[in-house]
Amino acid sequence: MNKILVTRSSMPELDEYINEIKEIWDTHWMTNMGPKHMQLQEALRSFMGVENVELFTNGHMAIELTLQAMNLRGEVITTPFTFASTTHAIVRNGLEPVFCDIDPVTFTMDTGKLEGLITERTCAILPVHVYGNVCNIEEIDGIARKYGLRVIYDACHTFGETYKGTGVGCFGDASCFSFHATKVFNTIEGGAVSFHDKRLGDALYDLKNFGIHGPEEVSAVGANAKMNEFCAAMGLCNLRHLQDEISKRKAVAERYRSHLAGVEGLQLNVVQPEVTSNYAYFPVVFNEQLFGSDRDHAYDALAEHDIHARKYFYPLTSTYSAFHGKYNALETPVALQVSKRVLTLPMYADLALEDVDRICEIVLSSRK
Numbered sequence: 001m002n003k004i005l006v007t008r009s010s011m012p013e014l015d016e017y018i019n020e021i022k023e024i025w026d027t028h029w030m031t032n033m034g035p036k037h038m039q040l041q042e043a044l045r046s047f048m049g050v051e052n053v054e055l056f057t058n059g060h061m062a063i064e065l066t067l068q069a070m071n072l073r074g075e076v077i078t079t080p081f082t083f084a085s086t087t088h089a090i091v092r093n094g095l096e097p098v099f100c101d102i103d104p105v106t107f108t109m110d111t112g113k114l115e116g117l118i119t120e121r122t123c124a125i126l127p128v129h130v131y132g133n134v135c136n137i138e139e140i141d142g143i144a145r146k147y148g149l150r151v152i153y154d155a156c157h158t159f160g161e162t163y164k165g166t167g168v169g170c171f172g173d174a175s176c177f178s179f180h181a182t183k184v185f186n187t188i189e190g191g192a193v194s195f196h197d198k199r200l201g202d203a204l205y206d207l208k209n210f211g212i213h214g215p216e217e218v219s220a221v222g223a224n225a226k227m228n229e230f231c232a233a234m235g236l237c238n239l240r241h242l243q244d245e246i247s248k249r250k251a252v253a254e255r256y257r258s259h260l261a262g263v264e265g266l267q268l269n270v271v272q273p274e275v276t277s278n279y280a281y282f283p284v285v286f287n288e289q290l291f292g293s294d295r296d297h298a299y300d301a302l303a304e305h306d307i308h309a310r311k312y313f314y315p316l317t318s319t320y321s322a323f324h325g326k327y328n329a330l331e332t333p334v335a336l337q338v339s340k341r342v343l344t345l346p347m348y349a350d351l352a353l354e355d356v357d358r359i360c361e362i363v364l365s366s367r368k
Helices: 014-027 035-048 059-069 084-092 137-147 198-208 229-240 242-260 295-304 333-341 353-365
Strands: 052-056 075-078 096-099 122-125 150-154 174-178 191-195 212-214 266-268 282-286 342-345
Touching: 014 035, 014 229, 035 052, 035 191, 035 229, 052 059, 052 198, 059 084, 059 150, 059 174, 059 191, 059 198, 075 084, 084 096, 122 137, 137 150, 191 198, 229 242, 242 266, 242 282, 242 353, 282 295, 282 333, 295 342, 295 353, 333 342
Parallel strands: 075 096, 075 122, 122 150, 150 174
Antiparallel strands: 052 191, 174 191, 266 282, 282 342
């Protein structure tokens, strides 16, 4: 049997990519916001239905530089149930993360606990859309308006989705996306920020391009976070096939549900009726008492068959050794409990349905 990883990158046919990059050999324009970069930026703006888009080298720089562009000071309310990037982007900007617990069904920020965390030092809210599940946007927006706070969404799991018919990148002051090779849509490595205020776009441009505005004009201090032409070309190719990829992912998700839905002790990802899902991940939360086995036992059973699931997200970012003694995970008990019980099963467009059957059989037989 071949090794099955938790995800596998979607790629176009080789000939399609070669055809896309031929122009680069003609022009020798490989970076610095060349034609492919500009084509992809406009294609994404149109596809996502957003006002403005800036492309970046990766999703982390999209978040980190968005926070920096807003010139924030003080505390940012977020959740610890996320990838390292979210928390690190806050800390690397000299800001203090304040951790809000998550909803036990959607795994996104529990807005019922959000307002109680706001202090005079709070400057922004950084909620995380998780597994393709969209946050409680209305509640977050209302609270942010009430207290005059900025809202930056970590939307790395929700590219291509809509909420109530509106592109998910249209909400908040900004939404940040990852186009890493493991994501539903990838540019090999890359990221983007969608936003409303063109002044934010000006600041983002400065930060990703050294503040350069001409051969003899550098009007701001910036970094280097530009997407190169080869990554943009991959994005142009993959965007053409995105809907087909999502349809294939949907079939995989439905096959998983046909085996695992209704099994006592297994909580599957919620289906949000007002969200057009991208089927980014297939998380399963194990209740050991009801299922008869725990997450780690299922993880090990799959690994014995060369099937590599992922404990995603575990551990909580607030428990990283990098922050030893600084935060108390017991203050986010739902997030802590879910992190110890969740397992994301292999999910990608080309995953054979017969392999899904085998994965489910191993998970179900892992009960002691």
